[in-house]
Amino acid sequence: MSESQHGALRLRVKRIEAVTPEINRYTFGAADGSWLPPFSGGSHITVLIPADGDTRRNAYSLMSSPYDTSEYQIAVRRVDDGKRGSLAMHTNVREGDILLAGIPANLFPVSKHARHHLFIAGGVGITPVFAQLEELSLKGSSFELHLAVRGPEHAALGHELKERYGERVTLYGHDGESRLNTMDVLAGRPLGTHAYVCGPTRMIDDVVNSAHALGWSDSNIHFERFEDLGSTGDPFSVTLARSGAVIEVSPEQSLLEAVEEAGHKLPYLCRGGACGECETEVLELDGTIDHRDDWLSESDRATCKLIMPCVSRATCTKLVINA
Amino acid sequence: MTAISESAAFKTDETYTPEGKYQFRNSPEGVRRLPFPFPDDDYMYSMNLEPHVPAGNGALRAAFDIDEHYVSECTHRAQMLSDMPGVHYLALPHMLEAQWDLLELIFESYARDFPEHFTLTKNGNEWRWQNRLLGIDDSFTFGDPSTLPMDPMEYATRQAQGEFVVLEEKDNTLVIGAGMTTQRADYSLKFNLGMSFFEFHGPVPKLHEMGILDRALKFLLRMKPGHPVRRVNWSLTVNPRLETSVETLPEWAPDRATVNGENAGEKVYLRIELQPLHRLPRSNAIVFPVRTYLVSLAELVEYAPDWAKRIHRALASLDPELVDYKGFHRYHEAAVEWLSRHDDGAPLATGYPWAPEGIQPGGN
Numbered sequence: 276m277s278e279s280q281h282g283a284l285r286l287r288v289k290r291i292e293a294v295t296p297e298i299n300r301y302t303f304g305a306a307d308g309s310w311l312p313p314f315s316g317g318s319h320i321t322v323l324i325p326a327d328g329d330t331r332r333n334a335y336s337l338m339s340s341p342y343d344t345s346e347y348q349i350a351v352r353r354v355d356d357g358k359r360g361s362l363a364m365h366t367n368v369r370e371g372d373i374l375l376a377g378i379p380a381n382l383f384p385v386s387k388h389a390r391h392h393l394f395i396a397g398g399v400g401i402t403p404v405f406a407q408l409e410e411l412s413l414k415g416s417s418f419e420l421h422l423a424v425r426g427p428e429h430a431a432l433g434h435e436l437k438e439r440y441g442e443r444v445t446l447y448g449h450d451g452e453s454r455l456n457t458m459d460v461l462a463g464r465p466l467g468t469h470a471y472v473c474g475p476t477r478m479i480d481d482v483v484n485s486a487h488a489l490g491w492s493d494s495n496i497h498f499e500r501f502e503d504l505g506s507t508g509d510p511f512s513v514t515l516a517r518s519g520a521v522i523e524v525s526p527e528q529s530l531l532e533a534v535e536e537a538g539h540k541l542p543y544l545c546r547g548g549a550c551g552e553c554e555t556e557v558l559e560l561d562g563t564i565d566h567r568d569d570w571l572s573e574s575d576r577a578t579c580k581l582i583m584p585c586v587s588r589a590t591c592t593k594l595v596i597n598a
Numbered sequence: 599m600t601a602i603s604e605s606a607a608f609k610t611d612e613t614y615t616p617e618g619k620y621q622f623r624n625s626p627e628g629v630r631r632l633p634f635p636f637p638d639d640d641y642m643y644s645m646n647l648e649p650h651v652p653a654g655n656g657a658l659r660a661a662f663d664i665d666e667h668y669v670s671e672c673t674h675r676a677q678m679l680s681d682m683p684g685v686h687y688l689a690l691p692h693m694l695e696a697q698w699d700l701l702e703l704i705f706e707s708y709a710r711d712f713p714e715h716f717t718l719t720k721n722g723n724e725w726r727w728q729n730r731l732l733g734i735d736d737s738f739t740f741g742d743p744s745t746l747p748m749d750p751m752e753y754a755t756r757q758a759q760g761e762f763v764v765l766e767e768k769d770n771t772l773v774i775g776a777g778m779t780t781q782r783a784d785y786s787l788k789f790n791l792g793m794s795f796f797e798f799h800g801p802v803p804k805l806h807e808m809g810i811l812d813r814a815l816k817f818l819l820r821m822k823p824g825h826p827v828r829r830v831n832w833s834l835t836v837n838p839r840l841e842t843s844v845e846t847l848p849e850w851a852p853d854r855a856t857v858n859g860e861n862a863g864e865k866v867y868l869r870i871e872l873q874p875l876h877r878l879p880r881s882n883a884i885v886f887p888v889r890t891y892l893v894s895l896a897e898l899v900e901y902a903p904d905w906a907k908r909i910h911r912a913l914a915s916l917d918p919e920l921v922d923y924k925g926f927h928r929y930h931e932a933a934v935e936w937l938s939r940h941d942d943g944a945p946l947a948t949g950y951p952w953a954p955e956g957i958q959p960g961g962n
Contacts, residue, residue, distance in 0.1 A: 312824060313879040341880060380822040384882040387692040387766060494769045545827065549817035550645035569813045 283323070283375045284311065286347065291370055294350065294431045298399055299365060302339075303347045306373050311344045314379035316407035317499075320347065321377040323527070324360045325367065330526055331360030332507055336473075337379060338405035342413060347379075350432070352399040383473070383499040385411060390467030392418035395460060395482050397474025398425065401432050403499070404473060408440060423447040423455040423474070457485040464491075471497045506530075506548075506586040508565065514595040515539060516558050530584040534598070541584055541598055548586035555596045557582050562591025608731060612670035614840040615677075616849075622838035624893055628666050629901040630959045631656030632891050633872045635830040637950045637957065639911040641920075645810055647817060650826035650874045653952035657872060660711035661826065662704060663889055664759050669731055671759050671840070678780040678841055679756070685845055687752050688791055689764075689776035696764050697751035697776065698741055699878035700885055704754045729757055751776055760872075760889035763787075767882055771795045772818060775883065781890050782843040783833055783869065784925055789844070803919045823879040830950070831871040834913075834926045834933065838867055838892045857929035862936035863896035866929060868909060895933065899940045904960025908946050910937035 285306035292300045305311050314337055324331040339348035351364045368374065385392060385407050392411055394404050401422055411418045420443060422433045430449035437444045447455040461470060461482070470491065472482040479498045486496050506529035513530060514521050524533040531553060534541050544552040548568030557564070557580050566576045568583035575581050582589070582596060613621045633656070650661070657663045678686050689697060705727055709718040717728040723740040734757065738745040746753050755762050755778035763779065765772035771794045777787045790798045795815050805811050821827065835842060836853040857865045870891040877884055898906040914934045921927050949956030 314823070315880050315882045378822055378824040379879070380877075381882045384767065386768070387695075387881075388768070545645060545647045545817060546649055547647070547817050547820065547827075549813045550647060569816045 283377060284320070286311075286322075286374050286376050288368060288370050288372045288374065289346065291368070295429045297429075298350050298352045298432070300338075300348060300350045301364070301368070303349075303374070303376075304345065311347055312378055313344050314341050314406075315381050316341050316385055316410035317383035317403045318379040318381040318406070319383075319403070320349070320379050322349070322364075323375040324363045326359050326363035331363065332526070333360040333364075336383075336403035336406070338402040340409045341406055342409070348405075350399055350402045383471075383497065385471070386469045386495075386497065388467075389469035389495075390417065391465070391469070392416060393460070393464065393468055393470045394418065394420040395422075395455070395457065395470065395472045395474070395478070396420065397423045397455075397478045398429070400472075400474035400478070401436070402473075404471070405432075405436070407471070408436065412440065418443060420444045421447065421455055421460050423478070424449055426451055457482050458489070461485050461489050461491065469495045469497060473499055506532075506567065506588070508588045509590065511589050511591055511594065513589070514559075514593070515598045516595050517598060524588070529586060530582070530588060534584065539598070543585055546585045548583050551583075553583055553585045555582055555584055555598055556580065557594070558597050559593055559595035560589070560591055561593040562589055564589050564591075607666065608669045609666055610669045610673075612667060614670075614674050614838055616837070616839075620838050622667075622670075622892065624897050624901075625666060626901040629893055629897050631665070632893060632902075632905075633657040633830050633870055634902070634905050634908075634951050634957065634959070635832040635870050636905075636908045636912045637953075638948050639908065639946070640915050641912040642917065643804060643810060643920075645813055645817075646829045647814070647827045648829070650828040650876075656952070657889075657891070658828075658952050661707035661874065662711070662758065662760070662887065663872065664708070664712060664715075665891075668759050672732060672757060674840060675756055675778075675780045682845065685788060685843070686780045686782075686841075687749075687755075687778045688787055689749055689751055690791065693764060693766065693775040693881070693883070694743065694750075696766070696878055696881035696883035696885075697749055697754075699881050699883065700762065700764060701750040701754040702740070703876060703878065703885070704758050708758075732757060751778060760887050763886045763888070764878075765795075765884045765886055767819065767884065770819065771815065772884060774798060779843070781840040781888070783835070783871070783890075784842055784844060784847075786844040801923070803923050804917075818875065818884060821875065821877040821884060823877045826874050826876040828872065828874040831873065833869045833871075833924045834929075835867050835869045835892070836865055836929065838894070840890060840892070854926065854928040857932045859932045859935040862929065862932045863899065864894060866895050866933045866936075867892045868895065868898065895937060899937075902959030902961065903940065904946055904957060905951075906937060907941040907944070907960075908957060910934065910941040911946075913937065 286303035287306045289304050290302040294300050319334045319336045321332050321334045335349035337347050338350055339346055351361050353365045354361045383403055396404050424430045424433055425448055427449055433446045447453045470486055472479050483496055507526055510526050512521055512523050522533050522537045524530050531541055531543055542552050544550040551570045560579055564579050564582055565588045567586040570583055571581055652659050705718045708716040715731050719726040725740050726737045728735045761779045761781050764776040766775040773794050774790050779787045799811055839850055842850050872889040875886055921930050947957040951957055
């Protein structure tokens with residue numbers, strides 16, 4: 276299986292297709308030609324995108340079959356005014372290029388207990404559903420999809436799914452007229468139906484509110500949780516009080532990793548913000564700490580006198596820690 | 599030192615039952631490679647989860663460790679399964695995908711870490727599995743249960759050391775969906791099946807107050823495939839008995855009254871549990887393996903004198919609630935008294951033995 280020493284995958288861009296005016300589909304293989312790690316429907320990978328001399332880390336759902344690990348596919352919608360990661364994917368990345376990505380993780384798995392799976396998606400939110408439907412289809416599970424798009428030119432992915440799954444797929448907006456009404460879709464469903472929604476925030480809110488109004492329980496309503504940021508983010512620098520060393524923390528590494536790379540030691544155990552081992556005193560701070568651990572209490576966080584270097588970062592002009 | 603030295607070849611005649619007269623012993627190398635679970639003289643629960651990366655040449659070299667007891671443990675498992683069908687191995691129907699994930703994880707790990715004993719050959723989904731220690735050479739279709747003589751999880755774990763509990767992620771918690779548990783330390787798989795993380799940890803004292811469970815669950819739910827984590831745990835038991843389940847309690851609990859200050863060294867065993875947790879890639883389930891090591895207090899004194907001193911101090915100062923929960927209040931004093939004769943009070947290193955500058959076995 277393809278895996279580099281830091282657990283990052285090296286992916287070769289095999290194909291790039293424009294599927295709508297705003298969305299490209301990228302097909303990746305392992306750079307060394309081996310198999311990619313298996314995954315489950317609803318999984319995403321974090322792609323490291325070179326952009327303007329910097330690196331963006333964007334999470335994209337895998338839309339290829341979970342049962343074919345010779346390839347991964349993602350779809351990227353170009354966002355012109357965002358952090359420019361998607362723009363770089365559209366303008367800089369070419370077929371044959373090598374990109375680094377994390378191992379797939381799943382924050383949006385299908386329920387193993389559902390008797391019927393009801394998917395509601397909007398726009399590029401269809402991507403995880405591609406892999407989920409493939410998984411359910413191969414298992415012979417019962418499912419249906421309601422997909423809303425903004426117009427005929429945005430409907431290509433929907434037509435692909437319609438071709439695969441026929442009557443089980445209903446499109447809205449592809450004809451410029453029909454509209455998705457979530458109350459209608461969710462009403463009158465038997466117990467054992469699980470609903471999944473993936474799309475813009477207002478669509479998720481709409482589906483969750485409608486489902487609640489119709490008496491659905493939360494355990495039967497699924498939507499993708501917020502992206503797990505891990506320990507990466509914007510760069511900052513930290514001063515170790517005891518040695519006076521000033522250490523730059525790059526976007527790709529945690530504070531702990533940067534300190535270790537510079538040849539210094541901090542205590543650690545879990546490296547995931549849970550065990551408390553690396554808790555370190557903050558001596559000086561001009562800015563704010565981005566607490567990402569499960570260890571510090573709310574009051575500890577508010578005082579900004581402590582930091583967990585294995586996951587937490589800072590947005591600051593100065594940070595001195597007691598290490 | 600290699601992971602399994604030549605002098606400590608696989609033993610095939612060991613037993614873990616009174617009927618078999620407890621024919622069990624560790625070689626010196628077998629003791630000195632253990633994942634000794636006491637980093638300090640004082641013991642209390644902690645969130646001792648760490649990335650499961652290879653460390654040293656002992657029990658932490660491989661993703662799933664095997665040792666000189668591999669063959670006899672597999673024999674014991676087969677015996678337990680046939681003695682009490684439907685008690686030690688259970689899997690809910692929706693866990694089938696996780697079963698295949700687990701089979702793949704165990705077989706790939708064994709074949710990678712012990713190529714002299716195991717070979718896995720894949721041709722698409724047509725797999726061939728060779729286990730030279732147990733004389734198995736089978737071909738099957740990955741994902742097709744009809745090509746195996748039993749459930750994939752049962753098939754794989756009958757050939758694996760340690761217990762395996764598979765947890766399904768559901769409603770932001772983890773729920774027990776399957777288990778192969780012929781070495782249970784005082785719980786019932788049948789009773790716990792379907793319980794959530796907080797439910798099956800219910801009997802453990804102090805965890806809730808310490809906030810450990812909340813943090814542990816959040817940490818585990820963030821686990822990703824390819825990034826396993828491990829922790830160690832421990833208990834004491836009387837005789838080298840692996841199967842100490844709730845179901846057979848009347849058979850083993852009376853043994854606890856047979857320990858005294860004279861025989862504690864031979865009678866009392868430290869039961870070390872190495873738990874390397876993995877997220878499974880297709881099912882999104884988490885496997886919670888419990889690799890159990892038994893070592894008598896006398897074996898520790900003989901082959902790992904510094905560890906014997908450490909366990910003396912940790913037991914002597916142990917919180918009474920933990921003594922109670924771990925089930926050895928009947929012979930706690932006897933064990934401490936026996937160990938005290940082998941502790942000169944010399945200062946000991948802190949940290950797990952696999953950590954830099956951690957406590958080593960001592961002696962030669």
